Amino acid sequence: MKSKRDISDLFREHRNMEVNPSPKAWRRLERKLDTHRHRGRRNVQRLMALAAAFLLLIIFVLVFSMVLGTMEGDRMAYNEAAPVQLEDLVTTDIDLEAYRVVSFTHHLRDRMAAPISEGGADRKLVPTGVSAAEAGLNAIPREQKAAQLSEFNWLLGRWQGKAAGGKKSVENWQRLNNQNLRGEGIIVQKRDTTFRETILLEDNGEELVLWVQLAERGRSYPFALKRYEAGKAVFVNPDMTFPQEIHLERNGTDQYSIVYVNAGMSDLTAEQSNFLQQRNAVSLQQVRRTLRR
Amino acid sequence: MTEEALIEACKREERRAQKELYNRYAPMAMGVCLRYVRHREDAEDVMVEALYKVLTNIQQFKGDGSFEGWIRRIVVNESLMFLRRRHNFNMTVELDQVREPATTVSAVSKLVQDDILNLMDELPTGYRTVFNLYVIEGYKHREIAEMLGISINTSKSQLILAKKRMQELLESVDYPGVRKA
Numbered sequence: 280m281k282s283k284r285d286i287s288d289l290f291r292e293h294r295n296m297e298v299n300p301s302p303k304a305w306r307r308l309e310r311k312l313d314t315h316r317h318r319g320r321r322n323v324q325r326l327m328a329l330a331a332a333f334l335l336l337i338i339f340v341l342v343f344s345m346v347l348g349t350m351e352g353d354r355m356a357y358n359e360a361a362p363v364q365l366e367d368l369v370t371t372d373i374d375l376e377a378y379r380v381v382s383f384t385h386h387l388r389d390r391m392a393a394p395i396s397e398g399g400a401d402r403k404l405v406p407t408g409v410s411a412a413e414a415g416l417n418a419i420p421r422e423q424k425a426a427q428l429s430e431f432n433w434l435l436g437r438w439q440g441k442a443a444g445g446k447k448s449v450e451n452w453q454r455l456n457n458q459n460l461r462g463e464g465i466i467v468q469k470r471d472t473t474f475r476e477t478i479l480l481e482d483n484g485e486e487l488v489l490w491v492q493l494a495e496r497g498r499s500y501p502f503a504l505k506r507y508e509a510g511k512a513v514f515v516n517p518d519m520t521f522p523q524e525i526h527l528e529r530n531g532t533d534q535y536s537i538v539y540v541n542a543g544m545s546d547l548t549a550e551q552s553n554f555l556q557q558r559n560a561v562s563l564q565q566v567r568r569t570l571r572r
Numbered sequence: 573m574t575e576e577a578l579i580e581a582c583k584r585e586e587r588r589a590q591k592e593l594y595n596r597y598a599p600m601a602m603g604v605c606l607r608y609v610r611h612r613e614d615a616e617d618v619m620v621e622a623l624y625k626v627l628t629n630i631q632q633f634k635g636d637g638s639f640e641g642w643i644r645r646i647v648v649n650e651s652l653m654f655l656r657r658r659h660n661f662n663m664t665v666e667l668d669q670v671r672e673p674a675t676t677v678s679a680v681s682k683l684v685q686d687d688i689l690n691l692m693d694e695l696p697t698g699y700r701t702v703f704n705l706y707v708i709e710g711y712k713h714r715e716i717a718e719m720l721g722i723s724i725n726t727s728k729s730q731l732i733l734a735k736k737r738m739q740e741l742l743e744s745v746d747y748p749g750v751r752k753a
Contacts (some may be wrong), residue, residue: 286738287707293688294708297599298606300616305594311624312590 378459382481382490385499426507428482433529434460438570440558442466442474448558450570458482464558474557478537489514489525491539493551522566532572539566575639582630590627597640598623601647607692607704608651622650648709652701652719659697661720694741699734706731 434452442448443466450464459481466474479490479499487504489512502514502525510529517523522539529535539555555561559568573581573592581589601622605615626643633642655661692700701720705711706727711719713727720727 286735286742290688290703290707293685295600296603296685296688298602298685299599300602300619304598304616304620305591308594308620308624308627309587309591311620312585312587312627315624315628316585 378455382479382483385490385501426487426504426512428458428460428480428487430507431460431480431487431512431527433532434462434480434527434535436572438535438572440568440570442558443556446473448568448570466557476554476558487514489527491525492554494548494554495557497550497554530569534569534571536567536569538568576635579630579633579635579639582627593627594623597626597643600640601643604644604647605651606689607708608648608701609654610693610697614654618650618654619647622647625650644709648705655697655701656720661698661701661722661726691738691741695734695737698730699737702727702730703734703738 432454435454436452438450438452440448440450447467448464449467450462452460452462455461459479462478462480464474464476464478465472474495476492476495477499478492481488481490489502489504490499491502492499500516500519502516502519505513505515505524507513512527514525514527515523524540526538526540527535528538537559539559552561555566559566573589578589578592578596582593598619601619602615605618605622606612609615609618623643626646633639692704695703702716705716705719706713713724713731716722716727717724722730
């Protein structure tokens with residue numbers, strides 16, 4: 280009995296038919312394989328060359344950076360034009376002589392930056408030790424010191440007040456020697472000191488000078504005592520933009536205020552503004568700090 | 573050499589092993605290519621290219637299936653790539669215009685190899701390709717449509733037309749055992 284099959288079945292039976300290719304087929308394939316092998320080797324060599332070049336570049340950049348860093352360090356070490364900022368040393372075992380030298384350096388630099396005008400023919404700068412008469416000048420009345428350092432002994436001791444963020448501000452004044460009273464203001468958070476400020480009241484023989492900082496770890500600026508009356512000491516530095524005056528106001532025996540006055544608040548740098556806000560109440564006209572025993 | 577040893581040696585690009593692989597599978601590959609590609613020279617080009625890809629990509633064979641089946645798929649794909657470069661398979665024929673031919677063949681009728689190739693040569697490229705893929709390789713219409721970039725309906729109609737043409741050819745020469753139903 281004939282069974283029915285589809286025409287497709289006839290073809291399926293030859294699914295695995297084999298036909299021998301011509302002899303040159305293998306030779307063509309072999310040539311392609313040889314080319315592939317050489318290309319592969321070239322690719323590997325190319326990759327290795329790229330990797331080597333990249334490694335050399337990295338080494339070059341590293342060496343160059345190191346050399347630059349060394350040169351920069353040398354330049355900074357010997358660069359006289361680089362600004363020198365003298366840091367006020369705050370230690371309990373202060374070398375007073377060194378401190379006086381540093382203070383004098385500050386003072387001298389300030390004077391050199393703002394030289395005293397010589398003025399008219401009737402005024403003349405003379406060297407120390409030479410009297411006006413010896414210099415052929417009329418005697419120039421010498422201003423008396425506004426006050427003695429001892430008149431500020433009321434500052435000595437511990438004061439406290441409020442600081443930014445509700446923290447506690449503590450200021451401790453002590454006598455360093457016959458010429459200097461030093462106040463150290465700190466902000467305490469829990470048991471950590473988070474802010475430090477140093478104020479110095481100096482008797483330089485000619486006048487009392489109040490040295491204050493306007494930035495943490497920044498230089499101190501001198502303000503000369505202009506007058507001291509009714510418990511209010513006015514220190515001035517006309518060369519400053521802000522402040523031009525600093526007032527120490529004694530309010531009874533248990534309270535005093537320090538006030539930085541005069542316009543120019545907008546001239547403060549961000550660092551100075553931030554510094555002043557730590558222990559003081561700041562407004563456009565003045566910066567005030569009130570401390571109590 | 574066992575098949576595993578042969579594969580490993582080919583992965584190491586040993587020329588002797590590559591020749592051995594060629595000797596074992598080139599005739600099968602040539603047979604596949606001749607069913608798809610009309611001219612022998614073209615079919616041989618396709619076969620060489622296909623085996624070149626087998627030997628240069630043999631690292632991708634993980635051994636989790638038939639090695640011959642893997643080679644066959646590469647050969648079929650290479651054949652289709654050759655055809656796609658020369659032929660647009662996007663022929664739209666309405667399926668309902670084509671009827672499945674009714675043909676029976678006797679159980680004893682057989683086609684010899686040369687007959688197969690000659691009959692294949694008579695078919696247009698589109699018919700032949702779909703016929704090969706569906707009838708001989710065993711792909712489904714959905715897979716054929718994806719491979720050739722045509723619709724499933726086109727694949728089905730191409731197959732029917734291929735069978736119809738094949739029937740006509742066989743009847744025209746009074747091929748033994750083939751008659752209309």
